[in-house]
Structure formats: C-alpha cells, structure tokens
Amino acid sequence: MQTANDDDGQTESDSSSPLFTPEGSPSPSPAKEHVKVALQEAPFVEGLFHFNQFLSSEECQEIVENVIDCHYFNTDQGRDQAVLFGMRNNSNSKEHDESQPNGLPHWAQMLLRMIEERLRVTYKDTINKDILDILYNPSPETEYTRQMILNIYTPGQGIADHIDIPHRFLDGIMILSFGSGISMDFAPTKNKDGEQAFSLYLQPGSICILTGKSRWEWTHGIPAQTYDLVHNKQTDQVHRIERSARFSITIRWLKIQPESSTNTNDDIAQSNLRSHQT
Ligand SMILES: O=C(O)CCC(=O)C(=O)O
Numbered sequence: 001m002q003t004a005n006d007d008d009g010q011t012e013s014d015s016s017s018p019l020f021t022p023e024g025s026p027s028p029s030p031a032k033e034h035v036k037v038a039l040q041e042a043p044f045v046e047g048l049f050h051f052n053q054f055l056s057s058e059e060c061q062e063i064v065e066n067v068i069d070c071h072y073f074n075t076d077q078g079r080d081q082a083v084l085f086g087m088r089n090n091s092n093s094k095e096h097d098e099s100q101p102n103g104l105p106h107w108a109q110m111l112l113r114m115i116e117e118r119l120r121v122t123y124k125d126t127i128n129k130d131i132l133d134i135l136y137n138p139s140p141e142t143e144y145t146r147q148m149i150l151n152i153y154t155p156g157q158g159i160a161d162h163i164d165i166p167h168r169f170l171d172g173i174m175i176l177s178f179g180s181g182i183s184m185d186f187a188p189t190k191n192k193d194g195e196q197a198f199s200l201y202l203q204p205g206s207i208c209i210l211t212g213k214s215r216w217e218w219t220h221g222i223p224a225q226t227y228d229l230v231h232n233k234q235t236d237q238v239h240r241i242e243r244s245a246r247f248s249i250t251i252r253w254l255k256i257q258p259e260s261s262t263n264t265n266d267d268i269a270q271s272n273l274r275s276h277q278t
C-alpha cells in the first residue's frame with residue numbers, strides 16, 4: 001500500500017451549511033494515538049450493510065436544512081446531541097405502518113419512508129424481507145418506539161467502542177452520515193471464525209445498517225481523532241483526510257420498559273459514550 005496526502009476520490013464535506021461551521025474547518029493537529037487505516041467498503045460481517053452514496057448530496061442538504069430549522073443544537077453551549085422519539089407501538093398492534101403519523105417531526109417521517117422505499121427497491125438484491133422486517137416491522141415481545149439520535153462530531157470527537165444496549169434497543173440500527181466523513185471501528189466480541197476487527201470510512205450520504213450478528217456480537221465506535229486514513233481500493237493508496245464537522249442520524253427501536261427499570265442509568269451510560277481526543 002502506498003500513501004498519499006490528497007483526498008483524491010473521496011467525498012468532500014459540505015462546509016456550506018451552518019451546522020458545520022465554525023467547527024467545520026479542517027484541523028491539522030495530529031492525533032496522538034495510532035490512526036488505523038479505514039476501508040471504503042465493509043468486508044463481510046453477517047447482518048452488516050454499508051452503502052455509499054445512499055443519499056444524494058441534494059438529499060443530504062435538504063435533510064440538514066430541515067434539521068437546522070428545528071434548532072435542536074447549540075454547539076457553543078455544548079448541545080451537540082438531540083434525541084427524538086416516536087409514539088409507542090406494541091406487538092399486539094397491526095403491522096407497523098411507517099406512513100401513519102408516529103409522533104416524529106415531518107422531516108424525520110419522510111426520511112424513514114424514503115430509506116424504506118430505497119432499501120425495498122434500489123437495494124432489493126442485498127436487503128431481503130427479513131432484514132426489511134427487522135428495520136421496519138419488528139415483532140418484539142415488548143412495547144417499542146422509534147428513536148432517532150442526532151449527533152454532531154467536531155474534529156477530535158468520537159464515540160467509545162460499544163454495542164448498543166442490548167436490553168434497551170431491538171435489532172436493526174441505521175446510521176446516516178452528513179458533512180464530514182469519519183472512520184468507524186468494528187470489532188468482534190466473540191473471537192471465532194477468524195473474524196477480524198476493521199475500520200470503515202463512513203462517507204457523507206452513506207448508510208450503515210447493523211442487524212443480527214453485527215448488531216449483537218460486534219462493537220462499533222468512532223476513534224477520537226482529527227483525521228482519518230482511508231485505503232483507496234482502486235489505487236491501493238492510503239489517503240489522509242482531515243475531519244470537519246460531521247452530523248449523524250442513528251435510527252433504532254427503543255424498548256419501552258416499566259418505570260421501575262433502569263432506564264435512566266442506561267440513558268446516562270449511552271450518552272457517556274461520546275469521547276474527545278485527549
Ligand atoms: O453517530 C454515529 O455515527 C454512531 C452513534 C452510535 O453508535 C450510537 O449512538 O450508539
């Protein structure tokens with residue numbers, strides 16, 4: 001593998017949006033820790049799907065504008081995360097219908113429908129009915145609701161390696177990336193079948209879907225660094241790409257638990273995952 005300093009072939013971040021300024025300018029400071037080389041495409045892991053250019057740059061821009069209009073964030077005051085909830089659903093109700101009002105803001109409902117349609121039509125050769133059901137029509141034993149976490153990562157910020165809390169969230173997690181690309185580390189928790197940890201570069205406009213084994217038995221996390229190293233398969237070169245501000249939307253099914261359960265501790269545990277470069 002050769003190394004290169006430019007970011008030839010990589011998708012640029014959208015620095016024109018107010019969500020991505022002033023933190024959006026590239027930061028040249030080197031990370032202290034070893035920076036792993038990320039792949040552009042995911043290797044095979046059961047239940048993991050990763051599609052680059054899932055959303056066009058126009059669609060990304062529209063989503064970001066909708067989010068800006070909702071005023072969820074104030075990065076000056078450290079408010080870089082927002083959590084949205086849909087209405088509850090349960091296993092006795094009719095088949096889940098994403099076209100019914102569900103308590104989420106209009107833009108979020110439109111986004112959910114658009115993702116479903118695209119997976120069903122454009123990605124039908126890869127996403128079968130079982131996976132679509134996990135993502136859009138679960139039949140769990142408990143009540144559940146849609147949860148969407150919106151995160152802004154400035155350069156140097158990350159999230160610790162983790163498995164999304166198993167007793168809190170159902171199977172099926174979708175991660176959409178906007179603004180800057182970022183490397184996400186994946187590692188198997190059960191050392192078997194010769195599975196190897198790897199790092200995957202999440203480009204803006206990409207979707208990363210975790211189901212089955214990749215959701216329950218692999219950790220994912222974002223290293224807190226100011227740049228990423230990305231392997232270009234075509235040229236077999238490694239490119240250094242400075243991070244700018246990234247915005248992500250993580251879509252999950254949240255289990256609704258009795259008042260007496262440990263919801264609060266779980267929420268604190270989940271939000272404490274965000275990490276900074278030290
Ligand atoms: O922001 C991301 O890309 C991932 C977030 C995540 O893994 C989580 O909230 O559990």
Ligand SMILES: [Fe+2]
Binds near residue numbers: 162163164220
């Ligand atoms: Fe996660």
